[in-house]
Amino acid sequence: MTLSPSKYQRIYAVVKQIPSGTVLTYGQVAELAGLYGKARLVGYALFKVEIASDVPWQRVVNSKGEISYSIARCGGDYLQKTLLEQEGIKFDRGNRIDLKQYRWQPAFDLIDE
Numbered sequence: 001m002t003l004s005p006s007k008y009q010r011i012y013a014v015v016k017q018i019p020s021g022t023v024l025t026y027g028q029v030a031e032l033a034g035l036y037g038k039a040r041l042v043g044y045a046l047f048k049v050e051i052a053s054d055v056p057w058q059r060v061v062n063s064k065g066e067i068s069y070s071i072a073r074c075g076g077d078y079l080q081k082t083l084l085e086q087e088g089i090k091f092d093r094g095n096r097i098d099l100k101q102y103r104w105q106p107a108f109d110l111i112d113e
Contacts, residue, residue, distance in 0.1 A: 007035060011045040018059040021087045022104035023097060025063045032106065043068065051079065058083040059104075065097040 010033040018024055024032070026039035035041060046057045058080040062068045067080050081091065089102050 007033070007038075007041060008045045008048070010034060011042050012049070012055050015046070015055050015057065015060060017106070018056060018104050020056075020059075021089060021102070023059050023061050023065075023084070023089065023099070023102050024104055025065075025099070026060055026068075027063055028103075029060055039063075059087075061097060065099045065102075066095060 011029060014024075014029050014032045026042040029042045030036060030038040033042075042060065046055075046060055049055045049057045051057075067084075081095070084097070085091070089097055091097060
């Protein structure tokens with residue numbers, strides 16, 4: 001009997017596959033993890049990730065192509081912008097990412113149920 005991965009593990013498995021220089025939205029991560037409609041759960045899962053972990057949490061943004069700023073992130077949101085810029089992602093004057101240019105388009109299902 002195999003145990004199915006937890007919801008957080010499924011989220012992290014998707015996020016780990018996002019290539020450098022690209023992003024996904026919280027909702028897209030949820031869908032790819034088989035958790036349709038659970039974008040907030042993705043946010044909660046990524047909030048728990050250590051900044052130095054192997055999960056590239058910085059590559060997940062909101063549906064407007066923006067970083068979701070929050071005082072609870074203790075500056076992690078500013079680090080997120082810096083990390084994305086270091087990967088070559090450009091922000092416009094409104095601090096948005098052009099999702100048409102930078103959104104990752106995986107060609108296959110990432111999580112096996």
